[in-house]
Amino acid sequence: MLEVALRHRYGRDGFALEAAFGVAEAGVTALFGPSGCGKSTILAAVAGLLRPDSGRVVLDGTVLLDTARGIALPPERRRCGVVFQDARLFPHLSVAGNLRYGQKRAPPGATGPGFEEVVALLGLAALLDRRPARLSGGERQRVALGRALLARPRLLLMDEPLAALDAGRRAEVLPFLARLRDAAGLPILYVTHALEEVDALADRLVLLQDGRVLAEGGVEALTARTDLPLAARRDAGTLLSCQVGGTDPGGLTRLDFAGGTLLSTARPEPVGTRLRLRIRARDVAVATEEPHGLSTRNILAAEITAISPGSGPQEVFLQLAIGPSKLLARVTQDSVSRLGLAPGKQVWALLKAVTFDHLGAAR
Structure with a gap:
């Protein structure tokens, strides 16, 4: 279980975030809303890449952040696997080398899927000897997912991992994300503004607007509500x-x-x-x-x-x-x-x- 409560403002008159929500023990919770609503800010604060003005983040009883008590674990101690829009692979390493790098970062004694299991799960066997420059965008994202999973995280954070891909590549990667969701057994916090990704992957939805949580709950229940901005979309x-x-x-x-x-x-x-x-x-x-x-x-x-x-x-x-x-x-x-x-x-x-x-x- 992940508990998040954050407040942050960029500058005196800048964007203000004030959001609180919970994430289940496993499955995908999507942070959904238009660009600039605070999704990536929340993800960065949970990962330890941003120190908010005030807030508290607790993962399975472990306090990752509590500004009132002066607690702020560094990113490497939070055991969050992060996947960004751009895969951020090491260009000088092969696919296997990038995956092994994630594996080396796993804490001693941590449990999780092994190298061969992750390779099979994400369909990477034919790519292991290639360098990132010889991969498609979808293939690079699959490698980034594998590297994050092999680090044996307690929480996966995905910051619009498909946003840089065209429709064809997104369709290629979505089934692998669904398989990862089912196999990982981890809570996954997934940032997106694409409703088709929510439909395909999310178990729960946190709907954001202007730095505030409008609603949170099961995806099917929220999509049936006509009092939320989702109903204003032509694909509602x-x-x-x-x-x-x-x-x-x-x-x-x-x-x-x-x-x-x-x-x-x-x-x-x-x-x-x-x-x-x-x-x-x-x-x-x-x-x-x-x-x-x-x-x-x-x-x-x-x-x-x-x-x-x-x-x-x-x-x-x-x-x-x-x-x-x-x-x-x-x-x-x-x-x-x-x-x-x-x-x-x-x-x-x-x-x-x-x-x-x-x-x-x-x-």
Whole structure:
């Protein structure tokens, strides 16, 4: 368990940070928010790379920082593995040499995955003899992850590790990050402003704005809230945990969730694979009667549980319950009036199979 409470100001009239939150014993906690909201400042203070004006950081009962008591452990004693935007590999060492450097920094007696295990986990076997200059950006980040893990840290800190990569390289590295999350058994504090990374990796979310914590909690719960800045995004929507159930006669993949089944375009994952699906509010339509003769295959009985203001003029969010699962639909105020939509009304939620392009591995 990581406990963080920090206050810091850059200059007399500069940016001010005042944030407090907790991180679970294992899994990924994402610090999410726009550029300049304080994410990297928090990470630097936890790592010991920044001395805040005041604060307290405690990791599994060990006090890393307590300004009131004059405690501030140096970075090398905090046992935090840090991965930055740029991999910061040693250019004169091979991939194996960079990994061995991390291994040499592990404290005596510390437990964790060994060299061969990390190489296999991150798919580095074919790269061991190469120098960093001969690696792609995604490959360099995988080596940086391996080096950090081999140092046997108690906490992994990742400061936008995919920000410098293009979309293709990000897609290449994300599965390795998910495997690392599952295999490491460590708390991971992950800084990002990319929602797709939150969807794919995060167990918990700390939502930041202007140096303050707006909300913290489970990712699925926070994405369903319409009172947070996440709802103002055009890709706003809910996350739905589901499981690959097989293939229907038409070749579509069945995705089972608590409350029903969705059909998606064909997926490569085997039956039983757990996935997390972002259903964007803009992709959900509603009907007051069960529709027929549509190309849309996903037609689900739902109940409107609430109607809240949307992010644009004349827009509203319908909060829909499908069994225990929640969806959001972004519709116009005109639709609400014309269809007589109100909390408690039974409707049908319509989703095209081709819209499910935001899938990430679930825990």
